[in-house]
């Protein structure tokens with residue numbers, strides 16, 4: 202892959218917690234407009250990988266480049282600056298419990314811009330409309346369902362119009378219809394703005410719908426990488442186990 206086309210480039214990334222080597226030499230690239238899906242067992246380091254990309258955790262060694270910026274060397278204001286261009290949908294939505302839905306979505310705009318109040322309010326309304334949550338604007342996170350929280354998390358992650366979107370389990374724990382709605386939303390966003398994404402999920406419905414490419418994380422390394430069709434025919438036992446589970450879980454059209 203040509204380096205200049207890569208929006209995100211990860212090289213030789215390592216992270217251990219004590220004796221436990223969670224990531225042990227990861228190389229990955231994501232092109233502009235591309236969606237890379239990370240698969241892997243529970244505890245394989247998927248969430249850690251996303252947190253390293255956004256600088257919430259520090260790697261032990263290796264490089265993470267977003268555009269021309271080396272995230273691993275950044276701190277303070279620089280990190281703040283690069284985070285403006287990255288949207289993060291956390292595994293458990295991570296809304297601020299003491300802030301209303303609209304205040305949650307407004308948060309990044311308050312923090313990173315000097316937008317006048319009326320402009321910000323308008324923008325928050327637009328974002329909530331985009332995820333179908335206008336009517337819940339004044340609610341508190343404790344008063345809405347898990348699927349609604351994901352939507353609000355998505356709206357908040359999109360507030361700064363990111364070039365790169367990181368989504369940790371965007372559809373986990375949702376019923377199939379709500380999951381399908383979130384998937385449609387993600388696809389719409391991919392089409393509308395050639396945004397690059399890294400999506401962590403083990404839901405095959407989501408993997409299939411959103412991925413341009415898939416990377417399987419196992420024992421700290423990328424075990425297999427390729428398009429969904431290629432992985433479907435993989436003889437690798439772990440890949441087969443993931444993909445097969447997904448296909449068996451689908452409605453039968455035979």
Ligand SMILES: Nc1ncnc2c1ncn2[C@@H]1O[C@H](COP(=O)(O)OP(=O)(O)OP(=O)(O)O)[C@@H](O)[C@H]1O
Nearest residue numbers: 218221223241242243244245246247248249250292
């Ligand atoms: N801050 C931390 N301190 C110590 N260990 C950690 C920390 N964060 C993660 N780990 C460990 O790193 C490993 C990978 O965690 P991670 O959350 O990335 O897994 P995951 O692949 O996202 O799993 P899941 O699918 O269950 O979300 C786990 O063994 C976890 O206990």
Ligand SMILES: [Mg+2]
Nearest residue numbers: 247248292369
């Ligand atoms: Mg995780």
